[in-house]
Amino acid sequence: MKLSFPADALWQQVQKMGAVKAEYTLDSVLKDPPPPIVTTPEGLDVPLDEVTTPGGLLGYDGAQVVLYIPDHGKKIDTVLAQGDKGNRVHIANCQTLDDMRRKKRFQRYRAVVNITGDFEVFGFSMSRNRDVEGKARLQVCINCLKHLNYKGYLTESSRKREIIINSFSLKEFFAENSTLFRYLPTAFTERKSGYTDDWKNVSQSYRTRQNFTCESCRVDLNQHKYLLHTHHSDGNKRNNHSSNLIALCADCHRKQPLHDHMFIKASDMALLQKLRQQQGLLNSNSDWEDIFQLIDPPYEGLVRLYRKNNVMKPEVGYEITDDQGQVIAEVELAWPDDKFAITKSEDQKMVLAKIDWTAQTLQEALYSH
Template sequence: MKLNVDLSALHRAVAPLGNVVTDFSIKSLSEEWIDIGDHLKSGMILGKDIQLDDIDGSQGILNYNGHQIMLYIPDQGSFINQVIADGKQKSAKRVHVAECKKIIEMRERGRFNDRYDVISRMDGFFPVFGFEYHSQQNIKGEAELAVCRYCLALLNYKNYPKLSGENKEKLVNNFSYAAFFESYSSYFKSLPKSTVVLQSGSYTSDWPAISSKLRNELNYTCEQCGVNLTKHKKLLHTHHINGNKADNSRRNLRALCADCHKKQPHHGHLHVSNEDTLKINECRREQHKFDVFNYDNIVKYTDSALEGLVLKCQTSALPGPELGIVISDGGEFISMDLCWPRRKVAVLVNMATSHVLRKHGWNVFSAFDALSNFPEFQAKIR
């Protein structure tokens, strides 16, 4: 069957990325991937659709078949009515976003399968059920469930363990699952569909020319961090400040590198790969945008997936890591997300090149390993 698809809106949407190949054909390589993504929105039951061994928590955050996921228990028992009315009360079961000690305990006790559902729904509501004692009825519904506090502590999310009791409550009550997934998106090839805000048809027909003209006039320089991307033009975007894609007045336009663009308000859905973040930081370093490696700059410019570790280092008064450092190995260039060069300690989001760094005498950690074994990690740096 031949499909005729109008991709004009897509062409306009990708125009901020610079020179993009638009002469291509679309071929489905995996119907299973599409089906899995759709099922994950509504929930899949461990022990039926998914086996326990399929869930990977080695990076802290939970991963199934390349999808970032959450685990929760839909059976809320006799508290079902109260949970549907207010899923954040203490009697409600929590949602797990990481391989926390509760998940590990449930694995070890053999109480994992047939209790948990796997889901990637982003709006904070979860399908639940239970048995109401007084009416003797089985009840189903949706509840706005709270995130597990052990998970937040494990990942040091927003410096959770160091917050006051009041601020911990505020973080849990205001927790956004979409924002959480966006923070850790560099571990994955894409964000879940439900977090992506499509702007199809909202750009004006002359948008590609307007965007190209502005970026060219600014010599492909980010107006926020000052990095020049002449050699990597696709990494410089054009941002609409007020969010109105039809307002192309100069006062509403700003040329931003992909990293700065993603970190604008309401732009977390803009997926920027770890590879692109590393490339931008390499350029920033070469151009002396990191003259001072204080923690404000590090938090501002590092990959958001590493924020928990950076904040932990800061509160532990460790020397600040450096960004954008590259080493050469036989003509291959290896980038590090965070590193302490004098101590030869590196932290990577993508551990595929860790063996190369270790060959050169580096101690290499993933962010999760560094957080989980922080005393050991800290000793390597001090």
């Protein structure tokens, strides 16, 4: 079968960038052809029962989507001029969607993989006395930010809340949540090169000098060298002076400014957290601030709520073992004394129930707040 996805062209791009980059950027995207929605810029009108809610977010066919109502009726003239007067864009399975679902009004929603912030809208123009369509810069739904406690929306001051709304970026949001979804928006895979020809060697020798240890979180990656990247501090990929280089693990790297094109696979994130836990860099003795910094972003809002509610600090990246010492689950958050964990999947919950652990999915945990 011939794939319509331009895998060959992408691999050529990747090879130009050097194999080290290729290992973590594109392999999970290239394994399978993406579902149609990923390559459909205008989105699809999808029924609610086909929208999944991993981690309390919105998914369709394994891809992360957002939902909005494109029909603006007689408001359309205003909305085309001022996007912030338009319908809000849902990024999570929030209270508003719950209400709509109960009223069975969900069929009016459109699901789209949109990282630009510009949305197709239509309606009836009173000034022109006919149906019109166009693009509008719609704003994010506040209930969604609350539902996720996004960047601490509920737990921060009102001044900070305003900043969270005004600086909200769909691209950043999609990148942050890559571990919950199988596919990325195709825009994430259109990568620019720009490295010098000797970059591969420069990077290799720099990381060797750093003993394959992340200069930010200090995780030792000697056994998993592909997870250590060399980052250009000034953003200039051709400035390879050692004072401009910094060795960062894939997670610390993606959290750098202007790195919202970078994503991390769930399995790589789980491995990094396990190593940080084993190496004593991230556990219940860590400061809350360190936990916020180093946690996989989908869990950050929940952990901020836990601190606010005086919950004990969790173990992060915890391996749960059975009586025989066999590892049966790796979870992002665990309270071993209480035998309680937050998991990504229902399946994992059932596995844990067999050894008398209680677990909540991330989505359930967000709802219980």
